[in-house]
Amino acid sequence: MNLAKLVRPNILQLNPYSCARDEFKGEASVYLDANENPMNAPYNRYPDPMQWALKEKISQMKSVRSEQIMLGNGSDEPIDLVVRIFCEPQVDNIVAIDPSYGMYQVCADVNNVEYRKVLLNADYSLDAQRVLDAVDANTKIIFLCSPNNPTGNLLNRSEMLKIVNGFGGIVVIDEAYVDFSSEESWLADLDKYSNIVVLQTFSKAWGLASVRCGMAFASEEIISYFNKVKYPYNINILTQNFVSENLDLEVRKNDWVEMLLVQRTQLSNELQTLPFVEKIFPTDANFLLVKVPDANAVYQYLVDLGIIVRNRNTVSLCLGCLRITVGTAEENKTLLDALKKIG
Numbered sequence: 001m002n003l004a005k006l007v008r009p010n011i012l013q014l015n016p017y018s019c020a021r022d023e024f025k026g027e028a029s030v031y032l033d034a035n036e037n038p039m040n041a042p043y044n045r046y047p048d049p050m051q052w053a054l055k056e057k058i059s060q061m062k063s064v065r066s067e068q069i070m071l072g073n074g075s076d077e078p079i080d081l082v083v084r085i086f087c088e089p090q091v092d093n094i095v096a097i098d099p100s101y102g103m104y105q106v107c108a109d110v111n112n113v114e115y116r117k118v119l120l121n122a123d124y125s126l127d128a129q130r131v132l133d134a135v136d137a138n139t140k141i142i143f144l145c146s147p148n149n150p151t152g153n154l155l156n157r158s159e160m161l162k163i164v165n166g167f168g169g170i171v172v173i174d175e176a177y178v179d180f181s182s183e184e185s186w187l188a189d190l191d192k193y194s195n196i197v198v199l200q201t202f203s204k205a206w207g208l209a210s211v212r213c214g215m216a217f218a219s220e221e222i223i224s225y226f227n228k229v230k231y232p233y234n235i236n237i238l239t240q241n242f243v244s245e246n247l248d249l250e251v252r253k254n255d256w257v258e259m260l261l262v263q264r265t266q267l268s269n270e271l272q273t274l275p276f277v278e279k280i281f282p283t284d285a286n287f288l289l290v291k292v293p294d295a296n297a298v299y300q301y302l303v304d305l306g307i308i309v310r311n312r313n314t315v316s317l318c319l320g321c322l323r324i325t326v327g328t329a330e331e332n333k334t335l336l337d338a339l340k341k342i343g
């Protein structure tokens with residue numbers, strides 16, 4: 001793959017901002033180069049623009065090289081950057097599965113890039129050929145999300161592979177829910193496929209949604225373009241340090257995942273017994289997609305009781321569907337008790 005041919009010409013030629021911490025990286029005793037206030041240590045100093053200490057820890061945990069990692073303000077930042085790096089506004093286009101995560105289209109729209117939606121099958125499975133049929137000479141990116149949001153299911157790996165192998169552009173594989181999934185991450189194959197960008201996040205299994213830290217993994221060459229385009233100090237020092245400390249608590253994260261998977265099964269079993277529940281879709285994520293006859297009515301009934309689920313009634317292929325995040329045993333019981341009172 002000739003990456004330089006995929007990148008927008010202005011990004012290829014871009015002279016990135018060179019900050020003080022880019023020009024001098026080592027240890028020194030006196031720092032008078034960045035117009036910082038000498039008082040209020042350690043917060044007076046600009047943070048490491050490349051977050052090497054944090055990336056080093058992530059690289060060990062994920063068995064990738066630090067240079068294959070880009071950290072963003074949530075996954076939303078790399079989603080936006082990948083559009084801006086590869087898609088010329090009003091010229092290039094993006095192909096994505098439908099339904100899927102809403103941010104892909106928002107980022108395409110913000111950047112004035114055509115967004116082509118390809119319906120999943122009725123059972124939310126992926127038809128690779130239908131996706132590839134939507135591609136033309138100006139398609140730069142295909143977005144795949146597995147496990148998918150809001151449907152919850154894993155996309156079939158061999159179908160995904162047909163797209164990775166059959167498309168000459170960038171395939172973004174969003175693995176926000178990978179920790180809850182029974183299948184292995186695509187990270188294991190990062191060196192095998194030079195055109196994939198794998199997204200993961202600290203927002204779900206790690207319980208750090210408010211901290212805003214997402215990860216993009218790709219070839220060193222793709223990551224170098226992310227680094228050219230991102231804000232120099234995009235991850236503040238509080239986030240860098242806090243995420244780094246949390247990485248030492250992987251056992252706690254795994255315990256949470258285990259608890260949530262138990263709760264997911266239990267919640268699913270209980271919902272199944274409710275007479276008005278038509279279908280609970282298979283899930284590999286920390287939520288259930290549940291089909292009922294009147295999703296708007298059930299949604300409003302729950303809101304009035306202070307219980308908020310996500311109404312997906314108007315989303316493609318999701319007519320009558322509510323997306324229910326798995327909570328604690330108590331939260332799930334509160335939900336179930338409320339639903340059992342529906343006549």
Ligand SMILES: *Cc1c(COP(=O)(O)O)cnc(C)c1O
Nearest residue numbers: 074075076101149176201203214
């Ligand atoms: C929740 C979610 C994310 C995470 O977004 P952050 O910006 O990292 O919080 C990414 N992708 C999908 C599909 C999600 O559902």
